[in-house]
Amino acid sequence: MRRASSVLLFRTLAAARGGSAASIPVSNRFLQSTLYGTTAGSSPIRRRWFSSILATAAGTSLAVGGALIAASSISEGALAKEPPPPHTLPKDVVLYQYEACPFCNKVKAFLDYYDIPYKVVEVNPLSKKEIKWSEYQKVPIVMIDGEQLNDSSAIIDKLGERILSKKKTDSTSEDDExxxxxxxxxxxxxxxLSPNIYRNTSEALESFDYITSNGNFSFMEKISVKYAGAAAMYFVSKKLKKKYNITDERASLYEAAETWVDALNGREFLGGSKPNFADLAVFGVLRPIRYLRSGKDMVEHTRIGEWYTRMERVVGEPSRIKA
Structure with a gap:
């Protein structure tokens, strides 16, 4: 079965190179923005690198830096939260996102933890028609009572200042950590994350099976994107390994997980008895991979599992308003 999947992936990529009628045109910026949606402006080297990869994929790749978002397990003994005062909560929050984007999930972890109700608009990453009105063409975008906020970290900072009156912009030693x-x-x-999610053809297909099932795609886009996107991202992940000097994908993931556990230094959370913004950020970006093969391996081979389980419990159920 794995061999058959691999053959299908490479045939899809080969067809894309030949200008197959089934290929879907995607702009060069799409791959860059979905992988690095909240980073600063890209360098000319990065732009040239992404352009070359997209040329190889014949414009059919779909790069969403993440995959399966599994439902959090909530127990009756969930850790207690301290919701912000009701008068500080925004009245209307709308999140424009890709379901599997790690930066979008970072914002959602914050909203869920602080019980801030929010609506979701799933953006079609091919057409981006849902955010045509915005000059900023990346996700996440959040509209808070009519005010537009961009970039996951900036969104969280702004919301934190609004709902947590004791959260100061001036750094203390704790805030520095x-x-x-x-x-x-x-x-x-x-x-x-990406080198692990797309480590081989079977894992790439596992990721894109979720992405195309939960993303905002037409039927034909789902079929083309699943195989062409998985094939393209398989090769992109190899480039990312070289770019970031990763020799062993799993080893790098395990090292990152252990680094985070060491930072906790025996505490339940980096914030002590309750999560701080760093806890929520780590949890948010890991949530898309937790129940993929890479995430299961991470929990099995590192010490991060206990912290992650505590985070699942304390973040609790999504505060998303279902349409």
């Missing part, structure tokens, strides 16, 4: 690890999430942790 929190800031350090939030930056580590964006600058390191996210970069080891």
């Amino acid at each position: 929190e800031t350090k690890w939030r930056k580590w999430v964006d600058n390191h942790l996210v970069h080891v």
Whole structure:
């Protein structure tokens, strides 16, 4: 079965190179924005690198940096939360997202933990028609009582200032630790995810099976994107390994998980008895992979499982408003 899947993937990629009628045109910026949706402006080297990869994939790749979001297991003994005062909560929050985007899931972890109700608009990553109105063409985008906020970390900072009156912008020694690890999430942790998610053809297909089932695609787009996207991302992951000097995908993931556990230094959370923004950031970006093969391996071979289970319990059920 695995061999058959591999053959199908490579045939799809070969067809894309030949200009197959089934291929779907995707702009060069799409791959870049979905992998690095909240980072600063890209360098000319990165733009040229992504352009070359997309040329290989004949514009059919779909790169969503993440996959399966499994439902959190909630127990009656869930850790208690302290919701913010009701008068600080925004009245209307709308999140424009890709379901499997790690940065979008970072924002959702924050919203879920603080019990902030939000609506979701799933963006079609091919047409992006849902955000045509915005000059900023990446996700996540959040509209808060009519005000547009972009970039996951900026969104969380702005919401934190609004709902947590004691959350100061001036750093203390504790805040410095929190800031350090939030930056580590964006600058390191996210970069080891894609090489693991798309490590081989079967894992790439596993990821894209979820992406196409939960994303905003037409029937024909689902078929083309699943196989062409998985094939393209298989090769992109190899480039990412080289770019970030990753020699062993799983080893890099395990090392990152152990690094985070060491940072906890015996505490339940980095924030002590309750999660801080860094805890929520790590949990958010890992949530898309937790129940994929890579996430299962991570929990089995590192010490992160107990912390992750505590986070599942304390974040609790999604505060998303279902349509």
